[in-house]
Amino acid sequence: MMADNGFLPTILEHKRTEVKRQQQKIPTADLVAQLQAAAPVRPFSTALRQLGRLGLIAEVKKQSPAKGLLVPNFDALRLAHIYADNGADAISVLTDTRFWGGSLQYLKAIRTALPDGPPLLRKDVIIDSYQLYEARVYGADAVLLIAAALDELALAELHHLTYQLGMEALVEVHTMEEAERVLPLRPRLLGINNRNLHTFVVDVDITRQIIMSLPTADRPIVISESGIGGEANGDRERLRGWGADAILVGEAIVTAPDPAAKVRALAGRQG
Numbered sequence: 001m002m003a004d005n006g007f008l009p010t011i012l013e014h015k016r017t018e019v020k021r022q023q024q025k026i027p028t029a030d031l032v033a034q035l036q037a038a039a040p041v042r043p044f045s046t047a048l049r050q051l052g053r054l055g056l057i058a059e060v061k062k063q064s065p066a067k068g069l070l071v072p073n074f075d076a077l078r079l080a081h082i083y084a085d086n087g088a089d090a091i092s093v094l095t096d097t098r099f100w101g102g103s104l105q106y107l108k109a110i111r112t113a114l115p116d117g118p119p120l121l122r123k124d125v126i127i128d129s130y131q132l133y134e135a136r137v138y139g140a141d142a143v144l145l146i147a148a149a150l151d152e153l154a155l156a157e158l159h160h161l162t163y164q165l166g167m168e169a170l171v172e173v174h175t176m177e178e179a180e181r182v183l184p185l186r187p188r189l190l191g192i193n194n195r196n197l198h199t200f201v202v203d204v205d206i207t208r209q210i211i212m213s214l215p216t217a218d219r220p221i222v223i224s225e226s227g228i229g230g231e232a233n234g235d236r237e238r239l240r241g242w243g244a245d246a247i248l249v250g251e252a253i254v255t256a257p258d259p260a261a262k263v264r265a266l267a268g269r270q271g
Contacts, residue, residue, distance in 0.1 A: 111139025
């Protein structure tokens with residue numbers, strides 16, 4: 001069960017209101033009708049199956065609830081082009097407006113501008129099937145499902161619908177207990193968030209702890225998230241040594257003096 005204090009309950013309360021408001025603007029039936037015209041889905045997990053190299057999901061990120069504005073002159077399309085041109089294996093697009101300064105319009109614009117580019121992850125706090133239809137219509141190839149934000153039934157239902165819609169689900173955990181709870185779903189993609197969503201405290205060692213608890217047979221693709229990239233090479237080597245298959249990095253890239261060079265370093269594509 002989720003804790004009853006900290007940042008996450010505030011985010012969830014707002015998200016429930018936000019989804020209801022969007023459903024009033026665009027009814028679910030109208031959104032479902034738009035699925036036929038949606039862009040074809042590109043395989044997200046395939047892009048992260050790298051031999052001998054840690055995969056990189058580079059994030060289009062304007063701000064965070066913990067640190068506020070990160071990029072004063074934010075340009076989502078410019079960042080996406082930099083990521084695609086410098087070796088990112090996939091791109092994460094934040095679509096929550098209130099807390100992360102994101103937008104579904106960023107997702108749509110990036111998909112339109114880079115139809116043959118890296119696959120796109122819709123990163124948001126998804127609590128309702130309506131948001132999955134949105135993700136598919138606006139061009140996502142995968143979505144984030146956060147274990148801490150969902151009970152077992154909701155997570156299972158959203159995970160199933162994601163694949164019914166042709167997308168893939170990055171199921172995110174922060175504790176070994178959450179990992180044990182989601183493994184029965186046989187997730188293709190398992191995200192380990194080093195940031196506690198209740199306190200926003202970051203500890204990259206969380207990735208090591210959870211990877212050690214995973215079964216070796218039929219192990220999902222493991223993506224380490226948050227707090228990565230301050231020292232790019234050191235983080236990459238350490239996480240790869242622990243058994244991570246990919247990393248998701250936003251803040252370290254968007255705040256770097258040279259985002260293109262940062263992407264190349266994090267993707268292991270220098271030289």
